[in-house]
Amino acid sequence: MRRALMPLAAAAAITVVPASAQVPSPAPGKGWAGEFWPRGGGAESNSGGTTGAGFLDGAASYTFDNGITGKVELQGNSLLGRDGVGGKAQAWWQDPRLGLLGAYAEASRSNGLWQRRFVAQGELYLGPFTLRGQAGFTPGDRQGNTELPGGFFGIASGGWYPFDALGLNLGAASQSGRGLVFGNIEWAPGFMPRESSFTVDAGAGPNGFLLGLVGVRFVFGPGASSSVRGRQVGTAPGFPRYVVRAFGERTIPEQDQCFNYFYQYCL
Secondary structure: OHHHHHHHHHHHHOOOOOOOOOOOOOOOOOEEEEEEEEEEEEEEEOOOEEEEEEEEEEEEEEEOOOOEEEEEEEEEEEEOOEEEEEEEEEEEEEEOOOEEEEEEEEEEEEOOEEEEEEEEEEEEEEOOEEEEEEEEEEOOEEEOOEEEOOEEEEEEEEEEEEEOOEEEEEEEEEEOOEEEEEEEEEEOOOOOOOOEEEEEEEEEEOOOEEEEEEEEEEEEOOOOOOOHHHHOOOOOOOOOOOOOOOOOOEEOOHHHOEEEEOEEEEO
16 A cells, blocks of 8 residues: 555656746636546555545535635545545635635544534635645544544645646644644646546555545536636645544543443443
């Protein structure tokens, strides 16, 4: 799996950037937009071994004339011997010359465990660069002797968009004291339809977690952006958002699973 991730970095290194390219706009169009995004690859963790990975994403959004956008997205995934589902509802206000401010709530479920997040987010546009920050709270959940600890959730990432057809992103995330790094390449070559692009996503986290995905993203509707940068507004590209095991799970020690106070309660 680790060797399989090496070509992802090489793909960024061999990309040729036109010297005369203009700074791409981060603004999406006005009106509704849709997205369909199948991806496949491999995943690995100390507890789950090495497996294939399949993801299917869908999203719908509407952008108003005043710069406010509402968006919902859904995902189904299968990796590390488990199937999972997730979804998110978000809204933001954007000034294409400066950045955006917004918030979202999301939830995902796998193997009986719920992962919920309530997050504020922002973006800052500096020429061909986008700086992203997200901060919020994860309540945590328990199922049997396994738990997802609750606590702080945060993301810091940056993207470089040398021209309309290319975006390169790197970032790091933290959840309940555990860290994860991720990256993304999105390329919309001229030989593909204007509404589609190739994507490469990778992530690495605790408990030996590794993820690599290759996909094709299709966008449609009057609100769909023609630039890669516009399509990535309001997201942290490359972050494995709905993978419940991405930050690792904790097995509760047997002596902590039950306690006595007149009666015995098992968590």
